[in-house]
Amino acid sequence: MPAEINRVVTISDGLVEGVMTVLGVEDTLVGIGSGCVSKVYEYTYPTVKGEDYRYEKGMDPVTYLNPQFVDLPLVSMSGALNYETLASLDPDVIIARAGDCTLRIDDEASMNKTIDTIESLGLTLVVIRSPNTFDEPDLSTISDEIRIMGQVFGKEDEAVELANYLEEEVEFVRARTKDIQDEEKPEVLVLGLASKAREAGGVGYGHGLNSIESYLVEDVVNARNAYQEPCLWNIMSPEHVLESDPDVIILNTFSGYHPPRELYEAPYYQNLQEMDAIKNKRVAALRWSPCNCDMRLEYPIDIMVIAKAAYPERFEDVDLGEWLLDFYMNVYNVDRETAVELRSAQWMDWVLEEGN
Numbered sequence: 001m002p003a004e005i006n007r008v009v010t011i012s013d014g015l016v017e018g019v020m021t022v023l024g025v026e027d028t029l030v031g032i033g034s035g036c037v038s039k040v041y042e043y044t045y046p047t048v049k050g051e052d053y054r055y056e057k058g059m060d061p062v063t064y065l066n067p068q069f070v071d072l073p074l075v076s077m078s079g080a081l082n083y084e085t086l087a088s089l090d091p092d093v094i095i096a097r098a099g100d101c102t103l104r105i106d107d108e109a110s111m112n113k114t115i116d117t118i119e120s121l122g123l124t125l126v127v128i129r130s131p132n133t134f135d136e137p138d139l140s141t142i143s144d145e146i147r148i149m150g151q152v153f154g155k156e157d158e159a160v161e162l163a164n165y166l167e168e169e170v171e172f173v174r175a176r177t178k179d180i181q182d183e184e185k186p187e188v189l190v191l192g193l194a195s196k197a198r199e200a201g202g203v204g205y206g207h208g209l210n211s212i213e214s215y216l217v218e219d220v221v222n223a224r225n226a227y228q229e230p231c232l233w234n235i236m237s238p239e240h241v242l243e244s245d246p247d248v249i250i251l252n253t254f255s256g257y258h259p260p261r262e263l264y265e266a267p268y269y270q271n272l273q274e275m276d277a278i279k280n281k282r283v284a285a286l287r288w289s290p291c292n293c294d295m296r297l298e299y300p301i302d303i304m305v306i307a308k309a310a311y312p313e314r315f316e317d318v319d320l321g322e323w324l325l326d327f328y329m330n331v332y333n334v335d336r337e338t339a340v341e342l343r344s345a346q347w348m349d350w351v352l353e354e355g356n
Contacts, residue, residue: 001152002092002124009075009089011096011103013037013291015130017062017069019146022162022297022332023155026066031089033076033102036291037062038069043257043347047265055257055347058288061298064345065332076102081114087121093152094123097145099130101293126152130294132232137212139220142295143167162297165330169300170220173307176314177222186247186310188217189226189277192233192254198268202235205254212295213252213302220303223248223310238271248309249277251285252302253292259285259350284309287346297331298346320351 008025010016011033020026032038041058063069075086081102086094096103096115103111118125128145131137143163150159190213192205207213208231217225226246227236236244251258260283263269277283286302295302304323308315321343328339343349 001126005092005153007090007092009033009086009091009094010037011076011081011094011100013097013100013102013293013296014060014062014289015100015142015145015294015296016095016097016128016149017060017066018297019149019159019162020153021062021065023150023153023158025153025155026062029066029069029072030091031073031075031086032069033074033081033096034100034291035074035077036060036101038072038074039063039290040070041257041288041290045258045262045266048267048270049265053261053265055259057345058257058290058347059345060290060296061328061332061342061345064342065334065338081117083117083121086118087123091123093126094118095126095128095149095152097128097130097294099133099294101291104293131212131215132294137215139170139215139295139299140167142299162331166297166300169327170303173303174220174222177307177311180222180311182224185222185224187226187244188221188223188248188250188306188310189241189244189246190214190217190250190252191236191241192252193258193262193269194255196255197235200235202237203241203269203272204236205233206236206240207233207252213250216299216303216306217250217310221307221310223306241272242275245275246277247282248306249275249283250306250309251283253286253289257285257288257347259347261350261353282309285347285350287348289346298327301327301346301348324348324351 007030008028009031013034013036043055044052131141146159146163150156190207197204206227208229211232214225217223226244284305324343325339328342
């Protein structure tokens with residue numbers, strides 16, 4: 001590693017940039033490898049009343065905290081790296097995250113070729129590995145990623161403090177649910193309501209046992225994944241979803257943002273309204289995560305959302321709206337007003353509508 005790091009290029013969908021922000025080295029960033037870090041989003045869905053419901057100004061937290069990122073050179077578009085642009089930025093170090101959308105683990109040959117090509121340019125490259133790059137996803141590997149970045153920037157103590165805080169939030173949930181027996185576990189379906197699934201005759205993409213989402217449901221929250229298929233995700237037909245009839249439905253980022261209201265109000269989901277989870281309003285949405293290929297610093301939010309939805313009685317004392325503000329303030333060291341804006345940027349204000 002160079003003794004002094006002044007110019008950094010990242011190939012990441014937000015995790016690396018988020019850690020750099022927490023460590024206070026975000027100003028060394030001179031180029032980014034994901035359009036999702038530099039983009040502001042909007043999302044619209046129709047309702048049965050003939051109206052459109054619109055979400056605006058959605059973005060990754062690091063984009064809100066670092067508006068200058070929007071103007072940084074982009075070294076990758078649609079997963080293809082521009083090596084000429086990369087080399088012209090003359091970086092002291094490149095930090096790439098294997099498993100994110102630019103270095104997707106489902107195309108390992110292409111990922112390895114990208115890494116080899118960068119190294120052939122004589123550039124200093126640090127590769128960290130996201131949970132989905134391991135045979136069995138484990139959130140502890142995110143802590144490893146954070147600690148490696150602390151070593152890169154000479155900020156080991158700050159990195160360990162961040163990793164420990166995230167792990168403590170996970171253990172808070174685990175401690176409350178660890179004694180729940182199998183017969184008491186609710187069925188939780190993590191569903192990506194993508195338009196591509198509807199075009200193929202399905203409802204959405206169910207996340208199977210090989211996904212990090214299933215790990216959150218079964219290994220952390222101690223509930224049961226309603227989609228017991230050995231896959232990352234597959235299209236589920238309306239019949240399949242109705243037959244599974246889960247106790248809880250969790251909507252994640254999948255080809256767009258999908259709030260609970262979409263499942264209740266959109267005309268193309270009216271055939272599902274007799275499901276218990278919908279009738280009982282036990283539908284929750286995870287934070288907006290553009291380029292949702294793997295977990296980032298905000299992964300404890302997903303865990304708390306799932307836990308609150310699966311076991312409302314055990315987490316009755318957790319006001320999700322306030323908990324979110326505390327989380328943003330603790331992770332990013334921001335004031336309450338900024339935390340409110342971060343909650344909105346991740347389109348989590350639905351928790352206020354639902355009174356969680």
